[in-house]
Ligand code: BDR
């Protein structure tokens with residue numbers, strides 16, 4: 235059983251919603267709580283609640299986290315697209331407790347048991363480490379979507395900087411250099427796992443309320459992007475909780491390049507004897523898509 239906390243910027247891209255759905259619908263995963271980060275954390279929290287409501291899951295609490303990057307004067311990129319997923323503002327209960335307090339308490343009271351799965355900028359995780367450095371020893375693992383190293387053998391074009399790290403490079407630097415055991419699912423691998431309108435149609439056809447909401451979001455997102463595919467960045471990180479062999483990794487350190495005046499955020503892989511990051515290199519695309527769709531469609 236994998237006990238996890240999902241830390242999400244849901245609403246920025248459609249993939250966070252699919253990552254949440256995969257976690258909810260994988261019997262190997264126990265979702266201990268969901269925390270939101272970056273930009274409008276309240277709308278993000280309500281999005282999570284809405285999807286859990288559609289999945290008939292009322293057992294998982296949602297906590298709002300930090301809105302701005304560690305350096306408060308940084309621009310917040312790509313916030314405000316949350317409405318793409320939330321058509322109306324429904325009243326759902328969000329916990330009063332702060333996401334960072336929840337993360338610290340859950341890890342400290344369950345040493346070696348909890349895996350953090352950050353699928354947005356790393357601000358909540360960095361602040362949790364600052365407030366309680368012992369979580370680095372007590373967390374089971376951090377499986378995160380973020381960064382890009384270009385170590386793998388890929389014929390795809392990759393941007394020099396990945397969004398989650400770019401949004402808060404100081405937070406990313408703090409997390410990567412904390413010594414915590416990390417699995418980094420970066421753009422090198424996530425750009426290879428894509429869904430198209432074929433998967434969207436299968437979700438619609440299933441008739442399941444959560445799947446229909448996902449299909450609607452995918453449809454809007456594909457139209458917004460003007461493409462017939464979208465990458466499953468965040469679900470790939472979640473899938474490793476179920477089947478680690480989907481992604482091949484290499485253990486190295488990650489140095490995050492930043493200049494406090496500019497949002498850089500390049501992630502540079504560095505060889506080291508005591509490396510703490512398993513960096514994703516190659517991915518079994520077919521096995522991943524099969525796992526994702528089997529889990530989502532299994533409800534029907
Ligand atoms: C990451 O950025 C977000 O938009 C996606 O949800 C994913 O977490 C990909 O760079």
Ligand code: CA
Pocket residue numbers: 242243244246247249250353354468
């Ligand atoms: Ca995300």
